[in-house]
Amino acid sequence: MGIMKWTAFCAFAFAGLAASYGGLVDNGVLARYVDKFNTDDEEIYTQLIPNSGALEFLRANIPIFECPDADIEAAYYFRWWTFRKHIKKTDGGGYVVTEFLPNVRWAGKYNAISCPAALHFGEGRWLKDPKYLESYARYWFDCGDDVRRYSFWPAHSILEFYKVNPDVELLRELYPAMKNNFAKWEKSNFSADTGLFWQSDDKDGMEKSISGSYSPKGIGYRATISSYMCGECSALSAIARLLGNESDSKYFADKAEALKKRINSDLWDDSARFYKVVLFSTDGSCGKRFSDVRELHGYTPWYFGIPPASYSDAWRQLSDEGGFKAPYGPTTAERRHPKFAVEYAGHECLWNGPSWPFATSITLVALANFINEYPHCAWADANLYFETLRTYAKSQGRTLPDGRRVMWIDEDLNPFTGDWISRTRLEKWENGTWSARKGGRERGKDYNHSQFCNLVISGLVGLRPQLDGRIAVNPLIPASWDWFALENARVKNRDISVFYDKTGKKYGRGKGLFVLVDGKISAYSDKIEKLEVSLK
DSSP states (O other): OOHHHHHHHHHHHTGGGGGGGSOOSOTTHHHHHHHHHHHHOOOOOOOSSOGGGHHHHHHHHSOEEEOSOHHHHHHHHHHHHHHHHTEEEOTTSOEEEOSOSSOOTTOOGGGOOSTTHHHHHHHHTTSSOTHHHHHHHHHHTTSGGGGGSSOOOHHHHHHHHHHHSOOHHHHHHHHHHHHHHHHHHHHHHEETTTTEEEEETTTTTOTTOTTGGGSGGGEEEOHHHHHHHHHHHHHHHHHHHHTTOHHHHHHHHHHHHHHHHHHHHHSEETTTTEEOOEEEOTTSOEEEEEOSOOBGGGGHHHHTTOSOGGGGGGGGGGGOTTTTOOTTSOOSBOTTSTTOOOOSSSOSSOOSSSBOHHHHHHHHHHHHHHHHHOTTOTTOOHHHHHHHHHHHHHHSEEEOTTSOEEEOOOSOBOTTTOOBHHHHHHHTSBTTBOOGGGTOTTTTTTOOSSOSHHIIIIIISOEEEOTTSEEEEOOOOOTTOOEEEEEEEEETTEEEEEEEESSSTTTSSOSEEEEEETTEEEEEESSSOOEEEEOO
16 A cells, blocks of 8 residues: 555544654653652753753653663653753843853854754754744844854744744844845855865864864865855855745855855865865965875755765765774774874863764764755765664763763764763863863853754654655664654644554554654654645
8 A cells, every 4th residue: 555545544444543643752761760860960050940840841851762672762762851951041031052161262152052052943843942042043143243253044944944943033033134134144255266165173063173283274165164155155045035035045055055066176185085274375275185094074065965976985985984983983083194193181172083073963964964955875874873863862971970970062082982081171271170271160061052852853753844844754773673663742832752663562552663743653664764734
């Protein structure tokens, strides 16, 4: 029976059983995780929602998830538990999402930092109450130049939020400011001679990188900033179309296409089969001199759907131990490079080898996009996504001096031992004490510079909202899994649940992959494959 016919059949045959499809997951699972995390935690810094309020907040706001992999499941709840720590109320009654819990001197007002903000939107868009991210979106266009203190792609991020929480009036309100923001990036960081954007590795949030060491002040034409701005143009084009402004839509679509061509022609090193930094010469011009290193941020173009299918072999570096593969997470530079290093001297935040959750998050979004958008390319598949996500999940821990293992997310990670490098460095920074100048005690604890929950929801489970009112569901699970469930995700003001039961024994409600909308079956397949549902 075809999927569409089966969907129609389900709508009729199971209409009377709709209520029985609630409660797939044990309703005590969230409380058990929160209790464990609270018990293990030393609550040093508190903001809007302290540990005592974590369960109530999370119960009201997050989708419930379960799967056969204990590490991924625990990391999913842990990262929601840490995310709510970073919601901070502003003086005007609005909200921001912070990167660090203690105040750091390089942050803007309310300790907000633009560098990870796009990842905050990707993660936070799944909260059922949209007020936190709506307010956070407004904040970035009320804070002056802080929105451009670091590389950041706000229009694209807010459009991704819109796909889950469709409020066209928010887009209408912010569209002029988003246009202006892009215009200011063009004025400050765009080279008309090359048709590309430039940035320093430091302002990309990737200081002391190998490619940056070859250029004055770490500046180069980077696949990061040019891809971000290509994504901005594509998003501004889509937003303009939603607002009925066809001339603006075409204007930004043309800019996106021009940038895409430049990225694919001038930042792709065909001999290395990878996107690389093109170095500045001493006079600031571009002679198309590539850095001699592959760096993990070379996967950024796939985050925005930029590369052609013919570049897909770049993904083989992710599973190559001479490339980026390591026991505790992808390295930020290829391991075969002579300048690759994992160091405990000098600057505490190095991008010349350690694994960074920020880069891992962008890579996994890019990988999920690649698998979904290039389904016939054999260089990466669901198994690579799962194994990379699983490695990332297993890295999010720390062994305490008393031998207990607790969940932990911090800054940069030793990819061979799992030690949090910045934490180890900063703990003994000045005469055995934490340095207040560097952010104070446990600066990186519960560090909100990355994603995990979105990687589970939109990647592993494959719940991918579209602009046209549809949702796609395309799970990237391993063949060894017999079941999983994601329950009550709020998408376009509808409650969406996705579950898979290979044998029918786990949930007792039939075999196969099910998509429920407001408790009713809307799509079904007897195997793992892509399903689509219209929410109109």
